[in-house]
Each structure stands twice: as structure tokens, then as C-alpha cells.
Amino acid sequence: MNPLGVAGGVLQAVVIVGGAPLVVGLMRQIRARLEGRAGAGVAQPWRDLRKQLRKQPASPRGTSEIYRSAPVLLVATTLVVAVVAPFVTTASALPAVADLFVVVALLALGTVMIALAGIDTGTAFGGMGASREVTILALVEPTVLVAIFALSVRAGSTNLSAIVGSVLDDPARLVSPASLLAAVALVVVIVAETGRLPVDNPATHLELTMVHEAMVLEYAGPDLALVELGSAMRLSVYLGLLANLFVPWGVATGPGVAALAVGVAAFAVKVTLLAAALALAEVFLAKLRLFRVPELLAGSFLLALLSVTTAYVLV
Amino acid sequence: MTTFAEPAPPRRARLTLTPGELPGHAAELLDQGFRLALVGGHDDRPAGGGLRVVHLFTDPTTDTRTELHVPLDPATPHVPSLAALSFPAGRFERETRDLFGIVPDGHPLPRRLVRHFHWPRGWYPMRSDAGPPSAFGDVDGPYPFRTVDGAGVYEIPVGPVHAGMIGPGHFRFSVVGETVLKLKARLWFVHRGIEKHVEGRAPADALPIAERISGDTTVGHALAFCQAVEEATGALVGADARVVRAVLLELERLHNHAADIGALCNDVGHGILNAHALRVREQLLRVNDRVSGHRLLRGAVVLGGTATVRLPDPAELAGIAADVAEIVDLALGHSVVRDRFAGTAALTQQQAADLGTLGYVARASGLTADARFDHPTVAGLPRHPSRVDARGDVLARFLIRAEEFADSVAMISALVARPAAAAADHDQPQPARGTASGVGIVEGWRGTIVHRVELGPEGTVRRLKVVDPSFLNWPALPVALTGSIVPDFPLVNKSFNLSYAGNDL
Numbered sequence: 161m162n163p164l165g166v167a168g169g170v171l172q173a174v175v176i177v178g179g180a181p182l183v184v185g186l187m188r189q190i191r192a193r194l195e196g197r198a199g200a201g202v203a204q205p206w207r208d209l210r211k212q213l214r215k216q217p218a219s220p221r222g223t224s225e226i227y228r229s230a231p232v233l234l235v236a237t238t239l240v241v242a243v244v245a246p247f248v249t250t251a252s253a254l255p256a257v258a259d260l261f262v263v264v265a266l267l268a269l270g271t272v273m274i275a276l277a278g279i280d281t282g283t284a285f286g287g288m289g290a291s292r293e294v295t296i297l298a299l300v301e302p303t304v305l306v307a308i309f310a311l312s313v314r315a316g317s318t319n320l321s322a323i324v325g326s327v328l329d330d331p332a333r334l335v336s337p338a339s340l341l342a343a344v345a346l347v348v349v350i351v352a353e354t355g356r357l358p359v360d361n362p363a364t365h366l367e368l369t370m371v372h373e374a375m376v377l378e379y380a381g382p383d384l385a386l387v388e389l390g391s392a393m394r395l396s397v398y399l400g401l402l403a404n405l406f407v408p409w410g411v412a413t414g415p416g417v418a419a420l421a422v423g424v425a426a427f428a429v430k431v432t433l434l435a436a437a438l439a440l441a442e443v444f445l446a447k448l449r450l451f452r453v454p455e456l457l458a459g460s461f462l463l464a465l466l467s468v469t470t471a472y473v474l475v
Numbered sequence: 476m477t478t479f480a481e482p483a484p485p486r487r488a489r490l491t492l493t494p495g496e497l498p499g500h501a502a503e504l505l506d507q508g509f510r511l512a513l514v515g516g517h518d519d520r521p522a523g524g525g526l527r528v529v530h531l532f533t534d535p536t537t538d539t540r541t542e543l544h545v546p547l548d549p550a551t552p553h554v555p556s557l558a559a560l561s562f563p564a565g566r567f568e569r570e571t572r573d574l575f576g577i578v579p580d581g582h583p584l585p586r587r588l589v590r591h592f593h594w595p596r597g598w599y600p601m602r603s604d605a606g607p608p609s610a611f612g613d614v615d616g617p618y619p620f621r622t623v624d625g626a627g628v629y630e631i632p633v634g635p636v637h638a639g640m641i642g643p644g645h646f647r648f649s650v651v652g653e654t655v656l657k658l659k660a661r662l663w664f665v666h667r668g669i670e671k672h673v674e675g676r677a678p679a680d681a682l683p684i685a686e687r688i689s690g691d692t693t694v695g696h697a698l699a700f701c702q703a704v705e706e707a708t709g710a711l712v713g714a715d716a717r718v719v720r721a722v723l724l725e726l727e728r729l730h731n732h733a734a735d736i737g738a739l740c741n742d743v744g745h746g747i748l749n750a751h752a753l754r755v756r757e758q759l760l761r762v763n764d765r766v767s768g769h770r771l772l773r774g775a776v777v778l779g780g781t782a783t784v785r786l787p788d789p790a791e792l793a794g795i796a797a798d799v800a801e802i803v804d805l806a807l808g809h810s811v812v813r814d815r816f817a818g819t820a821a822l823t824q825q826q827a828a829d830l831g832t833l834g835y836v837a838r839a840s841g842l843t844a845d846a847r848f849d850h851p852t853v854a855g856l857p858r859h860p861s862r863v864d865a866r867g868d869v870l871a872r873f874l875i876r877a878e879e880f881a882d883s884v885a886m887i888s889a890l891v892a893r894p895a896a897a898a899a900d901h902d903q904p905q906p907a908r909g910t911a912s913g914v915g916i917v918e919g920w921r922g923t924i925v926h927r928v929e930l931g932p933e934g935t936v937r938r939l940k941v942v943d944p945s946f947l948n949w950p951a952l953p954v955a956l957t958g959s960i961v962p963d964f965p966l967v968n969k970s971f972n973l974s975y976a977g978n979d980l
Contacts, residue, residue, distance in 0.1 A: 284631040367638060368961050446809055447815070448814075
């Protein structure tokens with residue numbers, strides 16, 4: 161555990177917790193402006209969180225500890241990823257945890273907890289949302305693993321910091337077929353995992369069409385604030401991973417306040433640009449029929465598989 | 476200068492039958508192609524009579540309106556059920572039983588329909604001696620939903636309170652995986668007593684109530700009510716006023732169809748087109764405001780004529796129609812939107828005809844019912860053969876709206892361009908004064924609206940019976956949905972866009 165890793169870890173946590181709701185606000189604002197609406201402003205998600213945190217906690221009768229612990233676990237697992245993965249600096253506070261498999265497992269754990277909480281409410285919507293979410297999760301997780309694994313082949317390590325570092329050492333490999341295929345596959349699964357169009361519509365009020373929202377319909381007050389914060393953090397974490405795996409420049413590799421400052425700025429710019437691109441694309445998209453979603457995800461898995469294959473074949 | 480031959484006045488026939496004679500006459504009329512447009516209960520006891528049921532049949536080809544009156548003994552009010560002859564008849568009979576206590580004998584599904592679960596047993600709100608609404612009393616006994624058995628079948632209850640700003644309705648889905656095996660819609664949560672409320676009022680005082688039956692169908696209901704009263708009193712309506720009324724009816728169709736086109740896109744997550752459709756709708760509401768002084772056209776139709784400020788500008792409407800056509804093209808050109816619409820929740824022509832559906836739901840399934848042409852009040856309106864491939868799916872219901880939007884704008888342009896009539900020459904002949912009952916049939920934007928009015932000797936409304944197309948179209952929704960998937964329901968529901976308020980009077 162080196163001092164840079166600790167400092168970077170704290171910094172990453174602060175940046176992601178503070179910035180994630182702003183990223184969501186930015187995406188909503190971009191969409192509003194492109195649709196000709198004024199929009200609520202970039203800071204609106206933070207205002208919503210403040211409002212919800214002040215409310216009295218309430219949970220449905222008959223729910224168990226799973227329901228109450230899921231929001232905390234969702235935020236906690238995402239926070240661990242935010243601390244250890246290479247976002248601002250490649251020096252990780254806990255290098256052993258900054259591993260591809262650990263990070264993916266942590267993120268999946270949060271999703272599974274929310275799905276279990278959805279079932280725990282005993283409502284039809286909770287169960288329905290959980291069923292859909294797990295269907296999507298089962299198709300998404302292998303794709304994430306395989307796609308990032310393709311990138312780890314060259315680096316010779318599944319440690320995310322090592323992968324990012326190796327790209328910095330040899331930028332030419334970014335234009336390799338393996339890398340490009342993995343990038344496309346990752347974009348698709350990030351869209352699915354974070355509940356964006358065309359897989360899920362985060363703006364709808366129609367319970368029967370929901371995936372993520374259906375599971376968390378019963379949450380209110382501070383619990384809802386945690387769920388929303390956790391969801392926002394997951395979006396930023398996924399976008400940050402995508403950014404640093406394929407465009408790692410700016411990430412701090414050595415000690416120094418200036419390097420860390422550059423790292424923070426570069427991370428913020430990259431995530432903002434990716435989020436803006438995602439919001440822009442969403443304006444032109446419509447939501448797929450639910451039964452077409454597996455086709456889309458199967459396609460992305462195929463790309464990830466091809467990516468691994470080419471990583472071994474086209475050395 | 477073109478002159479238009481005025482449409483012939485509707486032919487009316489009235490027969491008084493014993494209960495035993497009813498099924499034979501009804502079967503004969505239905506065989507001749509008549510549609511059962513309305514069934515209304517009557518309580519004539521204050522006027523010295525008994526109970527009475529009126530069946531109104533309409534013939535779309537000859538505009539004949541035949542009424543079958545069946546007086547009943549108040550002690551044992553029974554009529555033979557017509558449910559085996561006509562599905563809508565069975566629904567009307569359940570409604571009449573719930574409101575008047577008139578029992579249909581031999582009904583295959585003698586369950587309550589409009590009765591609220593908590594109304595006291597034996598309380599029939601439309602009877603003259605019903606009194607004010609009593610406190611919720613003995614409930615009417617359990618009314619369980621039919622459960623679907625089988626491995627993995629589960630139920631999703633939705634409503635009656637919904638996330639959107641719509642009326643109350645409870646939907647019970649029986650689902651396996653995501654596939655809907657059965658949907659049961661239970662409505663009638665907010666009976667407002669509108670038909671009771673207008674009783675004893677002068678027609679001019681009842682009109683504002685009729686106008687507010689369903690907020691999005693202001694002109695449709697106001698016009699149907701006015702036509703019914705005008706027929707009952709023998710009042711003449713000038714040709715110019717009838718032209719303006721036809722224009723108002725189309726203006727109402729325009730803003731509702733524009734909103735629906737956008738809402739259908741929004742329900743598949745393509746919000747940008749909804750934003751544009753709402754912009755178009757706002758323009759149309761402003762047109763309405765300039766035409767009538769009210770954005771939703773309230774107060775524009777009055778007894779004996781209209782109260783408008785000016786006529787709409789056809790050039791402005793043509794520009795709006797071009798915008799809508801572009802929105803529709805963009806929607807259909809989007810492969811995902813098209814995929815979501817096409818083949819979703821198809822209602823076959825046979826099903827649509829059997830259920831007695833009306834309006835765009837019927838026309839999207841290949842039926843031609845349209846009161847503007849079947850029961851004309853304005854001459855020379857060309858009936859466009861529908862260009863829509865009548866598959867009865869969401870796409871067909873989307874396309875029929877787009878087509879009707881364009882046709883309505885063309886219709887308004889043609890109507891506005893007509894020369895002012897020399898008033899007396901073109902007055903539509905009306906039946907002699909003193910029939911004291913009248914029928915108004917109007918093609919509202921959702922479909923055919925029928926009002927039937929009976930006036931007392933002092934000229935007040937003795938009975939108003941209202942049939943909104945939603946009453947006949949609601950049963951089509953579960954039929955069309957069977958076999959669809961749960962996440963498609965909101966889209967399918969929007970494609971029908973049925974009224975809760977018009978259904979539950």
C-alpha cells in the first residue's frame with residue numbers, strides 16, 4: 161500500500177461520489193435541451209438526493225434485512241471499485257482488489273443485491289424487475305469479463321492498473337482489432353448494465369416496461385437516495401473504466417500533486433465526454449422490445465469472444 | 476359556385492314491445508345490418524308509468540334509427556337478454572341492471588359491471604326513488620378474478636391508481652414469463668352520476684355538464700347532446716352552423732391525434748418525437764383558442780348553433796399537417812420504433828366487428844364505421860377509402876391516426892372554403908316539433924358518440940343516456956393483448972387510448 165495509492169484512492173472516491181450525480185444531471189440536461197426543453201439543471205440529481213436524505217426512512221411491511229441492506233451494499237461495492245480501480249491514478253490502494261475479476265464481481269454483487277431486494281418486497285413489480293434484471297445480468301457479465309480479458313492478454317495480467325499501464329507504454333495496440341472489438345462490446349454492455357436506452361428507459365413512469373426502476377419502486381427516503389446514488393456511481397465507474405482502458409492518457413502514474421490534479425481533470429473530461437456522447441445517442445434511439453435485448457447482448461458477447469480470439473491469433 | 480345537397484334527415488322509427496317480443500325484433504334488425512347503438516333504462520314512475528328499456532338501433536347505410544321501447548312492471552322488471560345476439564347488448568344489459576335493477580334473463584355473465592363494490596345492496600342510483608348517494612354499506616359479495624392455473628403462472632395487479640395522469644382502472648394480468656395469458660380490466664371506480672345530474676335541468680343548463688363528460692372530447696359530447704335536444708324540440712340549425720360544428724369536431728380530432736402520435740413514440744422511448752408532437756399540439760390548442768376563445772373548445776357548440784369567434788386558417792393548419800406528416804415519417808423510418816409497433820396486439824376484423832368496436836380502433840381493423848358519413852349532418856364530405864393496411868396492430872392504429880389527421884385538415888380546408896349559405900334555403904328539414912325525444916350521433920375523435928334525450932312537458936331533461944365509444948371499445952383491449960408481452964402493454968393501451976371518464980358516467 162503506497163502513499164500515492166492511498167491518496168489516489170481517496171481522491172477517486174471523492175470525485176466519483178461527488179461527480180456521479182452531476183454526470184446523470186448532465187445527461188438529462190443534454191437530452192432536455194436536444195428535445196427543446198429547458199431542463200432541470202445539471203445539479204438537480206444532487207438536489208433530489210438532498211431532499212430524499214432528509215425524509216423519514218420507510219420500508220414496506222414484511223421486508224427483511226436484505227431489503228434494508230441492499231442500498232448500502234450497492235453503494236459500498238461501487239465505492240470499493242471507485243477506490244481501487246485505475247481512474248485518477250494507476251497506483252491502487254489495494255492492488256490485489258484492482259483485478260478484473262474482483263471488480264466485475266463487486267459490481268455484479270451490487271446488482272444482485274438490488275434484484276434480491278426487489279424480490280424481497282413481495283410485489284409483482286419487484287419480482288418482474290428482478291427477473292428482467294437477472295436475465296440481462298446473466299448475458300452482460302460474461303461479456304464484460306471476456307472483453308476486458310482480451311485487453312489483459314497483451315498486458316499479461318488481469319490487474320486493471322497493469323492493463324492501463326501497458327496501453328500507456330504501447331499506444332499502438334489500441335488500434336488493434338482485439339481492442340476495437342472489445343471497445344464496442346463494452347459500450348453495449350455498459351448501456352445494458354446502467355439501464356440506458358435502448359435496453360431500459362430511465363425516464364419512463366410506466367411500471368410494466370421498467371427493468372431497473374421496477375426493482376426499486378418500493379424504496380423511499382434515504383434508502384432511495386442510496387439506490388440512486390449507487391446507480392449514478394455505477395454509471396460513472398463504468399464510463400471511467402471504458403475511458404481509461406481505451407484512452408488512458410492523463411491518468412497519474414507517478415507521485416505529485418500536479419500529476420494527481422491532471423489525473424482528476426483528465427478523468428472528469430473523459431467521463432463527461434462519454435456521458436455527453438451517450439446522452440446524444442439516446443435522443444436518436446428507441447427502446448427495444450424486451451425479447452430483442454438478448455439478441456443485442458448476444459451480439460456484444462460475440463464481439464467480445466472475437467476480441468479474445470484475435471488477441472491470441474493476431475499477435 | 477358549388478352547392479351542396481343537404482343530407483336527408485334521419486329516418487326514425489319507434490316500436491313499443493312486450494319483453495317477449497324484444498329478441499325477435501332485435502334479431503331482425505341486427506340481421507338487416509343495424510348496429511345496437513344504445514340501451515337506456517328509464518324510470519317513468521314520477522310521470523305515472525313504470526320502468527322502461529329503450530334499445531336504439533342505427534343503420535349506417537340508410538341513417539335509419541329504430542327505437543324499441545319495452546315497458547316493464549316495476550315490481551318484477553325482467554327482460555330477455557340479447558347477449559347471445561350481440562356482445563354490446565350484453566354489456567348494456569349489465570349496465571342497466573346495475574343502475575336500474577332491470578334484470579336480463581338468461582344473461583351468460585350476470586355479474587356487476589358499473590356497480591361500485593361498496594354500493595349498498597339493492598341500491599340502484601338511476602331510479603327515481605334512489606335518493607342521495609348513501610354511505611358505503613353491505614358490499615355486493617366477493618367478485619374474484621378468474622385465476623389462471625398452470626406452472627409458473629403469476630398475477631400482476633396494476634392500479635387502480637396509476638403513475639400517469641389518467642383515470643382509475645385496475646388491471647389484472649395473468650402472466651407466464653413475460654407473456655400475457657389473460658388480462659382483466661376492472662373499471663368503474665368513479666361513477667359521477669352525470670346522467671342523474673342533468674335530470675330536471677333545462678337543456679341549456681345541462682349542456683355544460685354534457686360538455687364535461689370527458690375532458691378531451693368537449694365538442695363530441697356537446698354536439699351529440701345538442702343534436703339530441705334539437706331533434707327533441709324540433710329546433711332548426713342553419714347550414715352555416717352545421718359547417719362550423721363539423722369544423723370544430725375536426726379541430727378536436729386534430730389536437731387529440733397529434734398528442735396520441737407523440738405519446739405512442741414516447742412509450743417506445745423515442746421521446747424526441749413526442750417533444751415535437753407536443754409542440755404541434757400546443758399550436759393546435761392556440762388555434763382552438765383563436766377560433767373559440769377556449770383551448771379545448773369549451774362553449775363553442777351551443778343549442779341551435781355555435782359560438783365561435785372566427786374560422787381556422789387553412790394555410791396554418793396545412794403547415795401543421797406537414798409537421799405531423801414529418802413526425803410520422805420519422806417514426807416509421809426508425810427501425811426500432813417500427814419493430815415495436817408492427818404486429819403488436821393485433822385485433823382481427825372479426826373480433827373488432829363482434830365486439831362492436833368504434834372509431835380508429837375499428838377502422839384500424841378494417842371496419843368502416845364513421846358517423847361523419849353514416850349519419851351526416853353536412854353535405855358533400857368525401858369519405859376517403861382508408862389507405863391503412865388494416866392489420867389491427869399498434870402500427871395500424873398509429874397509421875390510422877396519421878391518416879385521419881391529414882384527412883381532417885383537408886376536410887377543414889374544404890369546409891372553411893364553402894360560401895356562406897343563404898340561411899333559410901339550406902336549413903336541414905327537421906321532424907315535427909313535439910316528439911320530445913331525440914338522438915344525437917357524432918363521430919368524436921375516439922369514435923361514435925350517441926346521446927339520447929327525453930324531454931319533459933316543461934322542456935327540461937327527463938332522461939339523458941350517453942354512450943361514449945370507450946364503453947364499446949374497452950373489451951377489445953384484453954382481446955388484442957392476449958399473447959403479447961407485459962412490457963408492451965402500456966404501448967398497446969396507448970394505441971387504444973380509451974377514456975375512463977367517458978366510460979364511467
